[in-house]
Amino acid sequence: MAKTVQVVEDVTVRFAGDSGDGMQLTGSQFTDTTAIVGNDLSTLPDFPAEIRAPAGSLAGVSGFQLHFSSSDIQTPGDSPDILVAMNPAALKVNLKDMKPNATIIVNTNAFDSKNLKLAKYDSNPLEDGSLSGYQVIPVELAKLTSMALDGLSLSPKEKDKCKNFFALGLMYWMFNRPIEITLNWLETKFKKKPEIMEANQRALKAGFYYGESTEIFTTRYDVKPAKLPSGIYRNVMGNEATALGFVAASVKSGLQLFLGSYPITPASEILQELSKYKDHGVVTFQAEDEISGIVSAIGASFSGSLALTTTSGPGLSLKTEAIGLAVMTELPLVVVDVQRGGPSTGLPTKTEQADLFQAFYGRHGEAPVCVVAAKSPADCFIMSLEASRLALKYMTPVILLTDGYLAFGSEPLNIPKFEDLPDVKAELRTDPEEFHPYLRNENLVRPWAVPGTPGLEHRIGGLEKKDVYGGISYEPENHEIMINYRKAKIEKIVNDIPDIVVEGDQSGELLLLSWGSTYGAIREGIRGAARLGYKSSHAHLNYLNPFPKNLKEVLSNFKKVLVPELNLGQLATIIRSTYLLEVLQYNKVQGQPFKVAEIEKKIIDVLGGNNGN
Amino acid sequence: METKTIEGIQELKYTAKDFSSNIDVKWCPGCGDYSILAQVQRTSPDFGEKLENIVWVSGIGCSSRFPYYMSTYGFHGIHGRAAALATGVKLANPKLQVWVATGDGDMLSIGGNHFIHACRKNIDIKILLFNNRIYGLTKGQYSPTSEKGKVTKTTPYGSVDFPFNPLRLAAGSGATFVARSMDRDPKHLQEMISRAAKHKGTAFIEVLQNCPIFNDGAYFQLTEKDTKPDNTITLEHDKPLVFGTNKDKGIKLDGLTPVVFNINEGSNSINDCWVHDEFDENPTREFLLSRFTDMPGLPTPLGILRQHLKPTYDADYHEQVQKVKVEKGHGTYDKLMFAASTWEVK
Ligand code: SF4
Numbered sequence: 033m034a035k036t037v038q039v040v041e042d043v044t045v046r047f048a049g050d051s052g053d054g055m056q057l058t059g060s061q062f063t064d065t066t067a068i069v070g071n072d073l074s075t076l077p078d079f080p081a082e083i084r085a086p087a088g089s090l091a092g093v094s095g096f097q098l099h100f101s102s103s104d105i106q107t108p109g110d111s112p113d114i115l116v117a118m119n120p121a122a123l124k125v126n127l128k129d130m131k132p133n134a135t136i137i138v139n140t141n142a143f144d145s146k147n148l149k150l151a152k153y154d155s156n157p158l159e160d161g162s163l164s165g166y167q168v169i170p171v172e173l174a175k176l177t178s179m180a181l182d183g184l185s186l187s188p189k190e191k192d193k194c195k196n197f198f199a200l201g202l203m204y205w206m207f208n209r210p211i212e213i214t215l216n217w218l219e220t221k222f223k224k225k226p227e228i229m230e231a232n233q234r235a236l237k238a239g240f241y242y243g244e245s246t247e248i249f250t251t252r253y254d255v256k257p258a259k260l261p262s263g264i265y266r267n268v269m270g271n272e273a274t275a276l277g278f279v280a281a282s283v284k285s286g287l288q289l290f291l292g293s294y295p296i297t298p299a300s301e302i303l304q305e306l307s308k309y310k311d312h313g314v315v316t317f318q319a320e321d322e323i324s325g326i327v328s329a330i331g332a333s334f335s336g337s338l339a340l341t342t343t344s345g346p347g348l349s350l351k352t353e354a355i356g357l358a359v360m361t362e363l364p365l366v367v368v369d370v371q372r373g374g375p376s377t378g379l380p381t382k383t384e385q386a387d388l389f390q391a392f393y394g395r396h397g398e399a400p401v402c403v404v405a406a407k408s409p410a411d412c413f414i415m416s417l418e419a420s421r422l423a424l425k426y427m428t429p430v431i432l433l434t435d436g437y438l439a440f441g442s443e444p445l446n447i448p449k450f451e452d453l454p455d456v457k458a459e460l461r462t463d464p465e466e467f468h469p470y471l472r473n474e475n476l477v478r479p480w481a482v483p484g485t486p487g488l489e490h491r492i493g494g495l496e497k498k499d500v501y502g503g504i505s506y507e508p509e510n511h512e513i514m515i516n517y518r519k520a521k522i523e524k525i526v527n528d529i530p531d532i533v534v535e536g537d538q539s540g541e542l543l544l545l546s547w548g549s550t551y552g553a554i555r556e557g558i559r560g561a562a563r564l565g566y567k568s569s570h571a572h573l574n575y576l577n578p579f580p581k582n583l584k585e586v587l588s589n590f591k592k593v594l595v596p597e598l599n600l601g602q603l604a605t606i607i608r609s610t611y612l613l614e615v616l617q618y619n620k621v622q623g624q625p626f627k628v629a630e631i632e633k634k635i636i637d638v639l640g641g642n643n644g645n
Numbered sequence: 646m647e648t649k650t651i652e653g654i655q656e657l658k659y660t661a662k663d664f665s666s667n668i669d670v671k672w673c674p675g676c677g678d679y680s681i682l683a684q685v686q687r688t689s690p691d692f693g694e695k696l697e698n699i700v701w702v703s704g705i706g707c708s709s710r711f712p713y714y715m716s717t718y719g720f721h722g723i724h725g726r727a728a729a730l731a732t733g734v735k736l737a738n739p740k741l742q743v744w745v746a747t748g749d750g751d752m753l754s755i756g757g758n759h760f761i762h763a764c765r766k767n768i769d770i771k772i773l774l775f776n777n778r779i780y781g782l783t784k785g786q787y788s789p790t791s792e793k794g795k796v797t798k799t800t801p802y803g804s805v806d807f808p809f810n811p812l813r814l815a816a817g818s819g820a821t822f823v824a825r826s827m828d829r830d831p832k833h834l835q836e837m838i839s840r841a842a843k844h845k846g847t848a849f850i851e852v853l854q855n856c857p858i859f860n861d862g863a864y865f866q867l868t869e870k871d872t873k874p875d876n877t878i879t880l881e882h883d884k885p886l887v888f889g890t891n892k893d894k895g896i897k898l899d900g901l902t903p904v905v906f907n908i909n910e911g912s913n914s915i916n917d918c919w920v921h922d923e924f925d926e927n928p929t930r931e932f933l934l935s936r937f938t939d940m941p942g943l944p945t946p947l948g949i950l951r952q953h954l955k956p957t958y959d960a961d962y963h964e965q966v967q968k969v970k971v972e973k974g975h976g977t978y979d980k981l982m983f984a985a986s987t988w989e990v991k
Contacts, residue, residue: 064986067988068986262991263989263990264989264990265987265988265990266982266985266986266988267985268985276981276982279976279981280978280982283976283981284978288737290736310966310970311969311972311975311976311980312975312981313970313976315736317732317733317736319729319762320729320758323726323729323759324726324729324732324762327722327723327726327730328730328732328736329733330730331702331730331731331734331735331736332734332736333733333737334730334733335700335733335734335738335741336738337738339733353723354723354726356723357723361720446990447983447987450979482738483697483698483700483734483738484697484738484740484741486697489696489697489716489717489718491666491712491715491718491720491721492721493703493719493720493722494705494721494723503713504713
């Protein structure tokens with residue numbers, strides 16, 4: 033039977049099913065294979081909020097979205113072209129996001145009256161014509177899988193669990209990808225359970241051949257490899273990349289990495305990930321609470337470790353007093369805030385950028401800290417190294433902002449060569465000659481003298497310090513001098529960070545200024561609007577406090593500056609107060625990232641004369 | 646400090662003065678903290694640690710000024726967090742000897758969570774709790790160890806709280822060295838500090854400390870010459886529990902109830918007394934001893950209620966790190982980054 037192959041530039045696929053259906057695994061296997069065949073890609077999982085929602089229910093739907101392309105892409109895609117729905121609930125939850133005329137592959141075996149009822153369908157959508165705007169491909173996934181596994185001595189339940197691999201095999205066929213990578217993975221994964229390995233391998237192959245031999249599939253798609261910069265790549269999720277970045281910083285600096293942390297969504301994976309790296313001498317302390325998480329890290333910093341604490345918004349609130357202590361004692365410390373929807377418990381599993389004010393100002397007293405942010409899952413790696421570099425060099429807390437969207441999203445990381453990593457290093461003082469705990473160098477940085485070093489015994493703490501000598505001082509002038517030093521020290525960092533880069537025209541009508549995870553959607557939105565004739569430029573901030581030296585100049589080169597943020601305008605407010613420049617805001621606080629289309633539309637609105645307010 | 650050379654090895658011999666930072670000590674005149682500082686400085690030379698390897702950590706309160714007066718490394722933290730701070734210092738570098746100076750408000754109120762978890766983990770830190778049963782630095786509010794009914798600035802009609810029993814809390818949380826001493830018994834306090842220094846694991850000493858400004862005489866019944874013998878009992882390993890001005894009061898167990906009896910009366914003898922076992926494997930008697938202060942008629946025990954050895958958190962942690970390093974080999978950047986599947990773009 034002749035099958036046509038259609039070459040397409042980019043595709044967005046979503047796998048959706050019950051949390052027990054293995055959708056995350058299916059998605060990550062598809063991702064690995066897609067990465068290895070050379071596409072650029074970006075992924076986003078969608079976990080149910082409840083850990084164990086009833087099987088088949090709407091609350092229990094788990095999804096995984098993958099956008100892959102033969103060109104450079106930055107987001108997991110606004111709306112999928114293809115949905116694989118393992119049951120009615122998965123169909124119901126995801127249908128609203130699909131492109132018109134999208135392809136939907138459904139597991140018809142799951143569309144029985146019980147599951148339809150659980151998904152709150154009054155009639156079977158496969159039969160009532162409600163899917164007429166889509167290309168529905170019904171496949172008896174469960175039955176076909178069970179047939180493929182005939183003869184294996186597994187229970188019917190165990191066999192049924194393999195149906196995600198059947199679906200994966202089918203998708204591999206559809207997108208012309210090799211199945212060997214997953215076959216090999218199964219081989220290693222289930223080395224000790226040969227029956228399970230065999231069952232999953234068989235299901236995968238059966239799915240692949242099913243596509244080949246049945247008539248319902250007439251078209252295969254081909255997404256050619258992307259032209260990515262040369263190098264060796266691996267796929268990383270944001271939290272994983274953050275963890276890797278800190279281990280790399282530890283290797284680079286030769287310092288022991290110490291993480292004090294308390295589990296919190298969506299930051300826990302960093303703690304989990306770092307707990308694995310004992311071969312790198314990483315010390316992870318799962319503390320009794322958020323406060324102990326940061327305070328133990330401050331203790332470790334005093335002891336000479338590269339010290340880190342990781343958290344999300346509510347935890348950052350609890351750590352606030354201790355950040356002040358690190359400011360006062362001028363010890364190096366990195367605080368990672370994986371932002372989530374707030375305030376209070378808010379939307380723990382959803383993304384937001386509303387902790388920027390807290391990072392900037394959230395302490396009593398004059399307590400400036402360095403603030404940086406990552407723009408993509410892979411960028412979490414570099415910014416972790418940068419945060420470490422700045423903390424050590426300037427003996428200061430550095431807050432690294434990521435968010436839930438970056439934490440679980442994934443994309444390929446072009447692995448930097450060791451010698452190309454940021455220069456993370458520490459100068460530990462050993463010379464007792466002329467040693468004073470608060471004697472500052474040319475960058476206004478005090479020496480790091482750690483316990484165990486003879487002759488440098490000294491006392492530090494949260495009380496105001498005497499300039500140079502470090503003893504307690506209540507003198508009025510001294511307090512002001514020290515406050516100004518601490519501020520000036522943070523400002524000096526400006527000489528140590530790159531200028532902000534404008535992508536597109538260097539001056540003109542409209543500049544979009546962004547920070548954090550909105551980078552990808554904004555970049556793609558700008559491209560999309562440009563294709564329709566609406567030109568704008570883009571500048572993205574990785575360094576927030578201090579801002580890059582040229583920021584004011586860059587902003588003044590444009591008639592309008594638009595600041596899209598997933599908050600009510602926090603960066604916009606800081607820009608206004610810092611530079612006395614008017615900027616336009618574009619805000620969204622729904623726990624969801626910007627869609628490319630939303631940015632595109634906004635640009636067109638603003639350039640069309642409407643300031644968007 | 647003198648330097649002696651014994652068999653070719655240079656040995657440091659410190660004196661108490663070597664442990665003083667020589668800055669003005671600013672506690673109120675007559676404060677019990679002076680004695681605690683003096684006893685620590687007197688015993689420090691015998692810790693067997695180099696000065697640079699000792700770290701004093703504290704939180705906030707009168708007691709927490711302590712690190713400034715020592716010549717060792719010191720960290721005056723924030724309120725309540727001394728145990729967490731000390732945990733970080735020790736876990737990052739287990740070679741250090743880490744001490745905590747804290748008070749009843751700092752450690753048992755705002756810092757209660759860190760305290761119980763440090764004890765639970767048996768992290769190798771030594772905690773001196775200066776218990777004056779009052780908030781001193783904030784000028785006289787009741788504390789979590791103030792007795793029920795206490796009249797203070799925040800309890801003008803008497804407090805309605807039940808107090809914490811620090812030793813019971815420490816023992817219950819898993820501290821492996823639990824002791825009590827007093828500012829007004831320098832010799833005993835020195836002994837307790839020296840013994841704690843040698844202990845591996847969370848060591849806890851409750852020091853009954855007089856605050857002459859806001860809670861003067863809180864312990865006079867226990868510290869003054871004429872009342873002390875009948876109101877305290879000094880615990881010594883392998884010795885019977887005997888106390889009283891005439892050393893004639895014994896304590897025996899009637900089931901699980903401690904009973905005071907006259908050892909010279911009738912057929913009674915000293916052999917009927919409960920014999921203290923500092924190294925008891927079973928914590929039951931430790932709990933009973935810790936509860937003496939809650940039971941009217943029983944003396945306040947001074948000394949080590951119990952000490953026992955179990956693996957410390959820091960030692961176990963670093964042993965695990967070493968084991969993994971041996972199993973997997975030392976981590977390198979390449980190993981880190983190439984552990985996942987990679988692909989090359991030419
Ligand atoms: S207030 Fe009490 S505890 Fe504090 S220094 Fe004065 S006497 Fe000592």
